[in-house]
Amino acid sequence: MARAATGLGVRDLARLASVSPDTIARLERGEELRAATVEAIQAALEAAGVDFIPENGGGVGVRLKR
Template identity: 55%
Template sequence: MTQKELAAAANVGSQTLADFERGARTPHPNNLSAIRSALEAAGVEFIPENGGGAGVRLSKRAS
């Protein structure tokens, strides 16, 4: 998924997403939630902290 595709799927500005990816700013909570929802809809699973650190993986349904 490109930045442009993710920004469109999350309904956030491309610059907001680009700035977030390079660490220039943290999105507003509603934008962060929309980005997470768009990634989850695309098959990304967020793994909580479990002693080894938080992470992500593709869900089996996305394969």
């Protein structure tokens, strides 16, 4: 959802996070990745304007920064 909200393609996000496009695909399929890899992808999405929302009764989520 976060990638789609930014309009980034799989290859774009992979380049920004310094991972392979296959790694992005694995993440989106729900496969388990190393914590450092997930952190790199999250940092790239945050730099692209995504805000990660912690669980607040309605579950975790994302939104675009203002």
